[in-house]
Amino acid sequence: MTLLTDHDTVTLVRLLKMAYPHEAFPDGPYERTAQAVLAAVAGAPRQLAQLIQGLHDLDELREVPFAELDDDTALTVLRGIHEAAFFKNVRGVAVVALYDDHEVWDLLGYEGPSFDKGGYVDRGFNDLDWLPEPKISIEEASA
Amino acid sequence: MSRFDADDDDVVVVVGSGAGGGTLANELCQRGIRTVVLEAGPHLTGKDYHNDEWQAFSQMAWTDPRTTSGSWRLATDFPTLPAWIVKAVGGTTTHWAGATPRFKEHEFRIRSTYSDIDGASLLDWPITLTELEPYYDQAEVKMGSSHLHGRPPLPANNNYKVFANGAERVGYRRYATGPYATNAEPYDDRPATVQDGFNFQGDKGGSKWSTLVAELPKAEKTGKLDLRPDSHAVQILHDTRGRATAVLYTDSEGTLRRQRARVVCVAGNSIETPRLLLLSASALFPAGLGNSSGQVGRNYMRHTTATVWGQYDQPVRMYRGETMAGCIQDESRLDTSRGFAGGYYMQTIALGPAFFASFVAPGTWGPDFTSHMDAYRDTAGMWIVGEDMPQADNRVTLNDGVLDQHGLPVANVHFDDHPNDVAMREHAQRQGQAVYEAVGAKRTIVTPPYPSTHNLGTCRMSERPVDGVVDRHGRAHDVPNLFVSDGSQFTSGAAANPTLTIVALAIRQAEYIAGEYRRQGA
Ligand SMILES: Cc1cc2nc3c(=O)[nH]c(=O)nc-3n(C[C@H](O)[C@H](O)[C@H](O)COP(=O)(O)OP(=O)(O)OC[C@H]3O[C@@H](n4cnc5c(N)ncnc54)[C@H](O)[C@@H]3O)c2cc1C
Numbered sequence: 304m305t306l307l308t309d310h311d312t313v314t315l316v317r318l319l320k321m322a323y324p325h326e327a328f329p330d331g332p333y334e335r336t337a338q339a340v341l342a343a344v345a346g347a348p349r350q351l352a353q354l355i356q357g358l359h360d361l362d363e364l365r366e367v368p369f370a371e372l373d374d375d376t377a378l379t380v381l382r383g384i385h386e387a388a389f390f391k392n393v394r395g396v397a398v399v400a401l402y403d404d405h406e407v408w409d410l411l412g413y414e415g416p417s418f419d420k421g422g423y424v425d426r427g428f429n430d431l432d433w434l435p436e437p438k439i440s441i442e443e444a445s446a
Numbered sequence: 447m448s449r450f451d452a453d454d455d456d457v458v459v460v461v462g463s464g465a466g467g468g469t470l471a472n473e474l475c476q477r478g479i480r481t482v483v484l485e486a487g488p489h490l491t492g493k494d495y496h497n498d499e500w501q502a503f504s505q506m507a508w509t510d511p512r513t514t515s516g517s518w519r520l521a522t523d524f525p526t527l528p529a530w531i532v533k534a535v536g537g538t539t540t541h542w543a544g545a546t547p548r549f550k551e552h553e554f555r556i557r558s559t560y561s562d563i564d565g566a567s568l569l570d571w572p573i574t575l576t577e578l579e580p581y582y583d584q585a586e587v588k589m590g591s592s593h594l595h596g597r598p599p600l601p602a603n604n605n606y607k608v609f610a611n612g613a614e615r616v617g618y619r620r621y622a623t624g625p626y627a628t629n630a631e632p633y634d635d636r637p638a639t640v641q642d643g644f645n646f647q648g649d650k651g652g653s654k655w656s657t658l659v660a661e662l663p664k665a666e667k668t669g670k671l672d673l674r675p676d677s678h679a680v681q682i683l684h685d686t687r688g689r690a691t692a693v694l695y696t697d698s699e700g701t702l703r704r705q706r707a708r709v710v711c712v713a714g715n716s717i718e719t720p721r722l723l724l725l726s727a728s729a730l731f732p733a734g735l736g737n738s739s740g741q742v743g744r745n746y747m748r749h750t751t752a753t754v755w756g757q758y759d760q761p762v763r764m765y766r767g768e769t770m771a772g773c774i775q776d777e778s779r780l781d782t783s784r785g786f787a788g789g790y791y792m793q794t795i796a797l798g799p800a801f802f803a804s805f806v807a808p809g810t811w812g813p814d815f816t817s818h819m820d821a822y823r824d825t826a827g828m829w830i831v832g833e834d835m836p837q838a839d840n841r842v843t844l845n846d847g848v849l850d851q852h853g854l855p856v857a858n859v860h861f862d863d864h865p866n867d868v869a870m871r872e873h874a875q876r877q878g879q880a881v882y883e884a885v886g887a888k889r890t891i892v893t894p895p896y897p898s899t900h901n902l903g904t905c906r907m908s909e910r911p912v913d914g915v916v917d918r919h920g921r922a923h924d925v926p927n928l929f930v931s932d933g934s935q936f937t938s939g940a941a942a943n944p945t946l947t948i949v950a951l952a953i954r955q956a957e958y959i960a961g962e963y964r965r966q967g968a
Pocket of ligand 1: 461462463464465466467484485486487530531532533534535536537538539541542543544545546646677678679680713714715716718719722770899900901931932933934943944945946948
């Protein structure tokens with residue numbers, strides 16, 4: 304990706320962290336999501352053009368580059384551009400890629416594929432214990 | 447697999463191998479009738495499936511282009527994906543969950559029961575519950591619906607425990623883990639569920655009823671089935687008397703082929719079925735095959751749906767176990783004092799984080815959105831499914847401006863919510879939130895409709911030919927050897943999930959077609 308600089312990638316990663324902030328997430332998932340965004344626009348010249356322009360514009364909106372803004376200011380900046388086509392495109396890819404990331408599944412407490420492990424029949428499909436056991440059939444009032 | 451000659455004009459050709467088409471084909475084969483099934487999608491089986499939401503979706507879903515219009519929110523959220531339907535052998539029964547409630551008696555007579563509702567095109571079915579009951583029994587036995595005909599209930603999973611306890615505390619009494627067409631114990635040569643949680647994906651184990659694992663293999667054993675995957679029907683041909691004679695379809699190479707037929711049955715699901723009839727317009731049928739009434743494509747219904755999530759300060763892990771093995775029936779009653787006609791069911795639902803992120807609040811982002819995601823493990827989910835009003839202008843038409851890979855105009859799906867639909871949805875959302883709050887939810891989230899999983903009504907049954915497309919057996923009023931064999935036949939949608947009724951109608955239709963063969967001396 305020669306048209307986008309390393310600085311652009313840094314801006315993009317920062318944008319993703321601000322748009323999808325999770326205290327518990329390390330950088331890895333955001334960096335992989337940024338790569339997914341770049342891969343998606345690689346074959347779409349119009350979207351790539353909008354991304355180049357959009358990331359550049361982000362740096363112009365305040366005194367300092369976007370990647371150096373504090374969290375509150377960065378969020379305010381994003382709210383201001385939330386209708387921008389490039390930002391919508393980024394979100395369209397990111398909401399799929401970020402939450403399809405297996406490290407993210409782990410962090411959110413999702414266990415992924417299960418059939419090959421025998422399903423959950425012996426691994427806690429019914430282990431919730433903070434509520435009483437409910438009935439599972441309707442008792443018809445005797446007619 | 448048998449292979450019948452393309453010029454053999456004594457076969458029945460069935461378009462589509464899902465709930466309607468796959469069942470019909472098996473029932474015809476069991477009665478000795480040679481049947482060709484044309485299925486647009488590939489022949490995937492359990493070992494091909496992925497325990498992964500997006501992978502499974504890309505592998506199996508119908509992603510050929512479609513367009514949308516109208517005021518429904520889907521036209522904004524998912525403009526090119528009006529429906530979630532499968533394109534593969536087995537059709538959408540490979541992605542379905544398994545909830546199998548029956549229609550209620552009054553739901554076959556909505557015109558008489560609800561009288562006139564402004565803007566709705568209400569019509570009574572030409573058949574009654576009493577007529578369909580024997581076929582419901584057969585369908586439930588075939589599908590192994592839990593709680594019925596000696597099939598045991600499924601156990602309570604985590605998501606159900608939250609749902610059922612909430613139901614009890616708000617005063618609901620008619621809740622259970624079914625009826626649900628997945629094996630709690632081995633049945634019909636298929637295993638018991640291992641509670642793997644991948645119901646909306648493609649069931650690797652085969653404990654869930656589908657036409658892929660239950661109907662088509664049985665049909666094949668009769669030697670009467672010729673199943674052709676990767677075969678997309680593009681037109682139905684007819685003779686000068688207006689009888690269907692053959693189906694044109696493209697094979698896996700994209701070559702156009704013709705299969706002659708004595709009877710043609712269309713079961714492509716309620717968007718593709720009217721599309722195929724409209725694409726089959728001719729000099730004799732200028733508005734589309736079987737469309738002298740102008741009703742083909744109209745009265746499209748998709749159920750009034752929504753999802754409610756409850757988030758707790760303790761783990762739920764809703765994704766473990768059977769996705770929809772939980773149903774509250776109390777709100778499905780006939781009771782217009784709630785401010786709307788029709789009823790609704792509440793059913794458990796679970797999504798993985800990948801689908802949850804896309805569907806929980808489409809288009810949103812930022813800290814509010816991510817706080818939903820952070821509570822993923824502690825989330826319980828329920829789906830609302832209720833009767834929506836048929837409306838003449840909610841409609842599938844051909845969009846001549848957009849072509850698919852075969853050069854065929856795609857379907858446009860136009861839908862406006864009826865005020866009755868909106869009132870029901872709001873009621874159901876409030877009740878759903880109450881259920882979760884009753885067991886201590888620290889937050890509830892209401893999610894707008896997903897791409898439609900239930901698609902109904904676009905070739906509806908009617909007593910009089912001017913009111914609909916097919917008669918009480920699903921036979922086209924205009925074309926005596928053309929049948930519609932899927933949910934397109936539905937005169938109204940009822941509150942119930944549709945598949946049991948599609949299957950019951952297919953069994954009944956097969957019996958009727960077989961009777962006709964006998965009468966005509968086959
Ligand atoms: C996630 C999900 C969960 C669901 N859960 C439930 C549930 O719990 N209970 C319930 O009752 N229902 C449920 N459903 C709905 C259920 O799957 C459908 O009602 C049912 O499968 C519809 O049957 P059908 O025969 O009309 O169409 P389908 O099963 O969709 O089959 C139609 C077939 O026709 C093929 N086809 C279309 N056009 C052509 C053509 N031109 N040429 C050749 N082939 C063609 C398609 O590829 C497809 O395979 C669910 C659906 C989804 C997506």
